[in-house]
Amino acid sequence: MWFRQDLRLSDNPALVAASQDSRLLPLYILDDHNSGEWAMGSASRWWLHHSLSTLNESLGGKLLILRGDPALLLPSLAQAFSADAVHWNRCYEPWRIARDKTIKDSLQNAELQVHSHNGSLLWEPWQVLKQDQTPYKVFTPYYRRGCLNATAPRTPLQTPSLNLVDAEIPPEFRQNMGEQGIAALELLPSIGWDKTMQITWRIGEDAAQARLKEFLEAGLDDYKQGRNFPERANVSRLSPHLHFGEISPNQVWAQAERIGIEDGLDDDLDCFQSELGWREFSYALLYHQPSISRENLQKKFDHFPWQNDKTLLTAWQKGQTGYPLVDAGMRELWQTGYMHNRVRMVVGSFLVKNLLTHWHHGEDWFWDCLVDADLAANSASWQWIAGCGADAAPFFRVFNPVTQSERFDPNGTYIRNYVPELAALPNKYLHNPGAAPQKVLQEAGIQIGKDYPAPIVDLKESRERALAAFKSL
Numbered sequence: 001m002w003f004r005q006d007l008r009l010s011d012n013p014a015l016v017a018a019s020q021d022s023r024l025l026p027l028y029i030l031d032d033h034n035s036g037e038w039a040m041g042s043a044s045r046w047w048l049h050h051s052l053s054t055l056n057e058s059l060g061g062k063l064l065i066l067r068g069d070p071a072l073l074l075p076s077l078a079q080a081f082s083a084d085a086v087h088w089n090r091c092y093e094p095w096r097i098a099r100d101k102t103i104k105d106s107l108q109n110a111e112l113q114v115h116s117h118n119g120s121l122l123w124e125p126w127q128v129l130k131q132d133q134t135p136y137k138v139f140t141p142y143y144r145r146g147c148l149n150a151t152a153p154r155t156p157l158q159t160p161s162l163n164l165v166d167a168e169i170p171p172e173f174r175q176n177m178g179e180q181g182i183a184a185l186e187l188l189p190s191i192g193w194d195k196t197m198q199i200t201w202r203i204g205e206d207a208a209q210a211r212l213k214e215f216l217e218a219g220l221d222d223y224k225q226g227r228n229f230p231e232r233a234n235v236s237r238l239s240p241h242l243h244f245g246e247i248s249p250n251q252v253w254a255q256a257e258r259i260g261i262e263d264g265l266d267d268d269l270d271c272f273q274s275e276l277g278w279r280e281f282s283y284a285l286l287y288h289q290p291s292i293s294r295e296n297l298q299k300k301f302d303h304f305p306w307q308n309d310k311t312l313l314t315a316w317q318k319g320q321t322g323y324p325l326v327d328a329g330m331r332e333l334w335q336t337g338y339m340h341n342r343v344r345m346v347v348g349s350f351l352v353k354n355l356l357t358h359w360h361h362g363e364d365w366f367w368d369c370l371v372d373a374d375l376a377a378n379s380a381s382w383q384w385i386a387g388c389g390a391d392a393a394p395f396f397r398v399f400n401p402v403t404q405s406e407r408f409d410p411n412g413t414y415i416r417n418y419v420p421e422l423a424a425l426p427n428k429y430l431h432n433p434g435a436a437p438q439k440v441l442q443e444a445g446i447q448i449g450k451d452y453p454a455p456i457v458d459l460k461e462s463r464e465r466a467l468a469a470f471k472s473l
Contacts, residue, residue, distance in 0.1 A: 002074070002088040003028045003063070004096075006119045006245035007055045008205040011156035013117035018087035019160035025081050026063045026164065028052060030185045033069040034099045038293070038375055041368035043337040044243075046194050047203060049187035051244050054204030056182070064167035065182050071103050073177065078112055080173040081165060086112055089119030089245070092283050093375045094290035122153040122249050122280055125287035135288040138391040142284065143277035156251045200336040201240075201371070208241035212252060216259045223268040230328075230340040230414035236272070237338065239372035242279070249276055282380035285390055292389070293379040294360070300473045301388035307356040315456050316351050317365055319418075322434055322448075322455035325405035326350050328418035335418070337371035342408055348385035349399035354462040356469060359386040387470075395470045398463045405431040421451050 001018040003026060009015060018024050030048075032039045040048065056063040066073055074086060086107055091100070104114045118124055128146040129135055136142035169177055178184070188194070202210070215236040219226070226234030241247045253276060260269025285292055296302055315321050319330035329343035339347070351362045359382040366382075367373045383389025387397075409415055412430040416423045422433055424444035429436035434448055434455045441448065448454050 001026050002070070002086060003055070004088060004091055004245075005243065006089040006248075007051045008208070008246050008248070009055075009058055009162075010159045010205065011119075011248040011251050012089070012159075012245075013119045013157060014087040014089045014115070015162075016157050016160045017115055017117060018085070019162050021085060023163050023165050025077070025083065025167065026059050026162075027077065027167075028055075028063060028065050029070045029073055030065075030067045030187075031070055031099070032067070034071075034095055036095060038093065038095060038367075041370070041373050042189060043197070043369050043371045044373045045187040046189065046197065047201075047240055047244060047337070047371045049182060049185070050203040051246060052182055052185075054206070058205065059162075059164065062164045062167045064169070064180065065185065066177060066180050067185050068178050071099065071106060074103060075106060075110055076173060076176055077169075078107065078110065080170050084113060085115065087115045087117065090116050091120070092125065092287050094286070094293075097290075119248060120245060121283055122253060122276065123147055123150055125284040127151075128280075128284060135284060136281075139278060139281050140391075142281050143274055147277055147280060153250050153253050156248065156254055196335040197337050197371070200338070203240075203246070205246045208238070208247035209251075211238060211241060212236070212247060212255060216256060220256065220259060220265055220268055220272060221263065223265075224271040227271075228342045229408050230343055231409060231411070235341060239374070239377075240338070243372050243374045249279070252276065279377060282374075282376040285380050286376040289390075292383065293363075293375055296386075296388040297383055297390050298388045298392070301386070303473060304388075305356075305469050305472060306358045308358055308361070309355065312355045312456055313351075313357055313361055315453070316347070316355060316357070320453045320456075321350070322453045323350065323401040323459075324415045324419050324422055324431060324433065325401045325409065328415045331418040333366075333369050337369060339370070340414070342404075343414075344381070345385060346399045346401050346404050348382065349397075350401055352386045353395070353398045353466040354457050354459065356462075356466060359383065359388070396467055398466060400459060400463075402432045402459065419452070422446065 001015050001024055006012055006014065052063070052065060056065070078086065107114045128142065128150055136146055169180065215238070219234045219236065223234050226232045238247065238252060242249060242252070253273065256269060256272055260266070289297060316330060319327035319334070321327055325343065326347050329339050329347045333339045348362055351357050352359050363378055363382045366378055380389060384392045387393060387395030405415060410427070412427050415430055422430055425433055425436065425446065426440065429440055433441070433446065433452060446452055
């Protein structure tokens with residue numbers, strides 16, 4: 001059983017199928033060989049370390065952990081352990097699809113059975129198509145007309161009983177396998193930037209189930225409205241657990257449906273399930289448009305006059321833009337490896353439209369800093385906010401970070417948490433301290449340009465510049 005983005009024992013189709021054989025070797029391979037520019041970022045590697053540790057514990061320490069090229073390692077391991085079959089759950093990133101096809105052909109040529117399964121999606125990308133058998137390009141019909149009229153998501157599977165092989169590689173094969181064990185992966189940072197992340201998250205299958213339970217009990221009620229407010233408990237925070245497969249979307253869907261129906265939360269349930277649908281849509285886009293991670297889906301944006309000012313980009317990355325909601329979001333990202341979804345839209349819009357910085361720069365920064373960095377979701381969402389993707393927000397829709405924070409963080413709870421130097425400002429001026437009277441700033445002990453930066457761009461002028469750039473297309 002080759003574990004990949006499915007680091008759990010329950011509702012794991014490949015594991016269930018593999019466990020029906022007499023003996024099972026559970027395996028994980030860190031593949032930095034084939035991933036190219038999409039090798040995992042720093043925050044994802046940190047999460048992976050802890051997720052693999054908990055999975056190994058649940059397997060009684062019998063998870064074989066290696067680093068290298070699976071195309072070379074898997075045939076050798078099959079020979080070393082006299083295996084007759086290999087099972088895995090499918091991944092959908094273009095580089096993984098190409099690699100897995102090569103591996104499947106190689107193993108089958110060596111007379112091994114190879115079985116791939118769906119352990120990561122509610123619907124396969126090729127399962128939800130328009131009547132003419134072409135893929136959807138707009139989310140609402142994809143989800144409402146396609147997904148909800150397709151076969152319902154399967155019932156989650158129980159954890160199988162496992163007869164595990166000792167993961168000790170026979171001596172005559174060790175030379176070609178490299179070092180084994182989680183320490184050999186070198187996933188943890190050499191400096192302690194992860195301290196605040198450690199106190200933010202619980203990681204692993206049990207933690208994912210506990211997080212789902214907590215959300216359904218405290219966050220599903222009023223989800224439709226409450227999810228927009230960063231200070232409220234109405235977001236699930238399940239995205240990293242879903243990405244690494246510590247929980248399956250089938251488990252989330254089924255349990256949410258049960259609670260939502262029992263408690264009469266029809267609108268909230270529908271809204272939450274549609275967010276799971278957006279995840280599915282992102283994977284469908286990546287599958288049918290493999291270039292989405294780098295190429296504009298709307299080709300007219302290939303000629304967009306980006307400015308790409310490095311000084312402005314650095315201020316954005318550090319949370320030093322002079323706009324508190326943007327800065328709070330970027331600091332939340334750095335400190336926790338996560339950012340509230342409403343704020344993701346605001347900081348993305350600010351980077352692309354107010355700073356005229358190419359969405360690739362935001363995509364790359366998120367890829368390295370997010371614990372839930374996911375190629376499908378990251379690519380689709382950055383193209384959405386930039387206006388160049390499928391079913392994208394129109395480019396002329398520019399999120400104003402001041403009015404957004406006034407509306408969705410009216411008490412300043414979120415801003416004061418991540419931008420504490422502004423804590424003493426009254427709410428009236430907290431969302432735009434650059435416009436506060438000097439007397440108010442003095443009373444709060446704040447000097448703009450010293451204690452907190454002046455705005456790096458003017459919102460009105462930068463918006464007009466962005467619209468002019470768009471019009472030039």
